[in-house]
Amino acid sequence: MIRVKALAVIVRPADGALLVCEGADGSVAGYARTPGGSVEFGELAGEAVHREILEELGAELWSASLVAVLEHRFV
Known part of the structure; x- marks a missing residue:
């Protein structure tokens, strides 16, 4: 089964902290x-x-840009 995931990397500008769940x-x-x-x-x-x-945090993104694509293949 192929599963495609899209994840956001959200950085707090003040100190560079990453948002994680x-x-x-x-x-x-x-x-x-x-x-x-x-x-x-x-x-x-x-x-x-x-x-x-929106589903996980109840928040709307105002702007986002594609930074990278990572491909992992597991067998």
Whole structure:
């Protein structure tokens, strides 16, 4: 199965801090990741980021730009 994800890297200008979301994976520490999620069929990556930020944080992005594309293939 192919899963396409779009994640946002949001930096606070004042000090360069990154916005992360906490999650639970069964470990004691859990994990942190940048906000975002799966790209739906027919959706552009930028649209997915805007939608995921609204869903996860209840916030709207005013402007965003593509910084990089990372491709990971796991077998």
